[in-house]
Amino acid sequence: MSEQQDQWRCSQCETYNSGSDRYCIICGGERPTVPVIQQPVMPEKVFQQPKNHFGSRAAGSDSSLFENSYPSYDDDGTSGESYSPVSGSEARSAVSEKTKTADGLSAGRIAVRIMLAAANIVLLIFNIKNLIEVM
Amino acid sequence: MAELNSEIGGFTPYTLRGYTITEPLKADNGGFSRWGSCIKDGRRFFIKQFINPVYPTADAGLSEDTIMRKKKRCAEWFSGRTAVYKKIIESQTGNLVTPVLFFRERSHYYLITDYVESSELTLRQIASCSIAQKLVMLKVLGLCFSKLAENGLVHADVKLDNLIVKKTTNDRLTVKVIDFDASYLESAVPERGEIQGDPVYYAPETFLAMIGEPAKLTPKVDVFALGIVFHQLLCGRLPELGSDDSYVYEAVLNGNTPELCERIPTALRELISKMLEKDPDRRISVNEVFEELKKMNGLPEMPPDDSADEPEFPEEETDSWYAAEDFDV
Numbered sequence: 001m002s003e004q005q006d007q008w009r010c011s012q013c014e015t016y017n018s019g020s021d022r023y024c025i026i027c028g029g030e031r032p033t034v035p036v037i038q039q040p041v042m043p044e045k046v047f048q049q050p051k052n053h054f055g056s057r058a059a060g061s062d063s064s065l066f067e068n069s070y071p072s073y074d075d076d077g078t079s080g081e082s083y084s085p086v087s088g089s090e091a092r093s094a095v096s097e098k099t100k101t102a103d104g105l106s107a108g109r110i111a112v113r114i115m116l117a118a119a120n121i122v123l124l125i126f127n128i129k130n131l132i133e134v135m
Numbered sequence: 136m137a138e139l140n141s142e143i144g145g146f147t148p149y150t151l152r153g154y155t156i157t158e159p160l161k162a163d164n165g166g167f168s169r170w171g172s173c174i175k176d177g178r179r180f181f182i183k184q185f186i187n188p189v190y191p192t193a194d195a196g197l198s199e200d201t202i203m204r205k206k207k208r209c210a211e212w213f214s215g216r217t218a219v220y221k222k223i224i225e226s227q228t229g230n231l232v233t234p235v236l237f238f239r240e241r242s243h244y245y246l247i248t249d250y251v252e253s254s255e256l257t258l259r260q261i262a263s264c265s266i267a268q269k270l271v272m273l274k275v276l277g278l279c280f281s282k283l284a285e286n287g288l289v290h291a292d293v294k295l296d297n298l299i300v301k302k303t304t305n306d307r308l309t310v311k312v313i314d315f316d317a318s319y320l321e322s323a324v325p326e327r328g329e330i331q332g333d334p335v336y337y338a339p340e341t342f343l344a345m346i347g348e349p350a351k352l353t354p355k356v357d358v359f360a361l362g363i364v365f366h367q368l369l370c371g372r373l374p375e376l377g378s379d380d381s382y383v384y385e386a387v388l389n390g391n392t393p394e395l396c397e398r399i400p401t402a403l404r405e406l407i408s409k410m411l412e413k414d415p416d417r418r419i420s421v422n423e424v425f426e427e428l429k430k431m432n433g434l435p436e437m438p439p440d441d442s443a444d445e446p447e448f449p450e451e452e453t454d455s456w457y458a459a460e461d462f463d464v
Contacts, residue, residue, distance in 0.1 A: 009229055012307040013271055016229040026278060027271045080239025083217045085224050
């Protein structure tokens with residue numbers, strides 16, 4: 001993922017460049033100054049699972065495509081096989097949705113906050129206990 | 136398939152998989168397909184409807200055996216195309232017009248790709264650009280095709296019609312590669328009768344394979360065609376051939392050397408010569424082409440074309456390459 005996010009697209013020749021390149025490898029165009037993550041990136045190699053018999057077999061071995069009988073084909077023809085790569089931005093948003101909550105914090109950050117809160121509560125109880133003893 | 140209520144000029148827009156087609160798909164210059172543009176979520180795309188193969192529907196009045204046979208052929212074709220499209224996406228450099236969705240609706244298959252706006256420049260206008268600008272276009276193509284070759288994919292129909300010159304920021308130009316209908320994986324070369332392409336750009340081995348002679352079809356096929364395209368982009372015309380030869384591949388097979396435009400800088404002319412080598416094993420690879428292009432800096436500007444007043448091609452031919460309505464994706 002980070003490799004994909006590090007890419008940037010040259011505004012002059014529209015070639016994807018790696019994050020380590022300051023200038024476009026094709027035309028010498030300078031890397032934009034806006035954060036790299038906001039630049040368009042190359043589509044990721046994420047593919048939507050085919051919906052039916054055709055597609056799922058197509059994604060696998062050709063040789064086994066017709067080893068079974070045919071009744072599983074769609075005979076009404078209204079919803080045939082399909083193939084769709086998921087774009088980089090869609091894939092990224094799908095991944096980030098899994099790790100985000102409503103307030104936009106990642107699960108990891110929430111865990112850290114809970115631990116800090118717990119530590120603060122323990123510290124508070126300890127301090128109150130000390131205060132009572134002193135009194 | 137959902138039909139929309141509003142009728143536009145006798146045509147009722149309809150929606151396929153969320154893509155709204157607002158005008159009839161056209162067959163002109165589309166080969167074995169009809170094409171047009173469509174809109175989804177306010178974004179424009181190209182849509183192509185394949186005329187072949189046709190998926191047999193239950194009401195087609197065919198025998199059970201015929202239906203099974205046709206379904207098998209459709210599934211094999213779909214599987215083969217999907218494998219090619221995956222490789223195109225893996226090869227993306229930013230300038231390959233890649234598939235967005237490939238699907239069947241009732242009896243037809245459809246392909247959705249990104250939409251590209253053409254600069255609508257003529258070939259002569261392109262050829263009169265600075266050498267630096269033209270070198271950028273050659274490098275863009277070099278990178279695109281070296282990535283395709285790296286992934287074992289042969290475009291197999293490289294020609295000006297399948298390139299879109301696009302104007303970008305600061306009036307710079309870039310090139311987009313479209314139409315992978317004839318493409319195949321190096322590991323799944325088509326049968327003799329299924330090889331497609333344009334004879335103007337055939338590699339010698341393509342012609343030999345078509346007539347049943349022993350020939351190995353590899354990404355070097357694209358290198359040969361690219362050599363011809365490079366020549367056209369640089370000087371606006373095809374290499375000169377002797378009176379006995381109609382095509383570049385024919386000249387090469389006959390042992391004749393196509394005459395390259397002398398206005399082209401020597402380094403580029405030598406590169407094109409290596410790309411037009413008869414023997415694919417001795418022909419330069421597209422990766423080597425790209426590496427050589429990267430080393431070329433400070434090339435001298437090409438002298439003006441003395442024959443610029445005389446059109447090399449009929450006007451409709453040169454204009455049609457860049458006309459937006461001629462895109463074939």
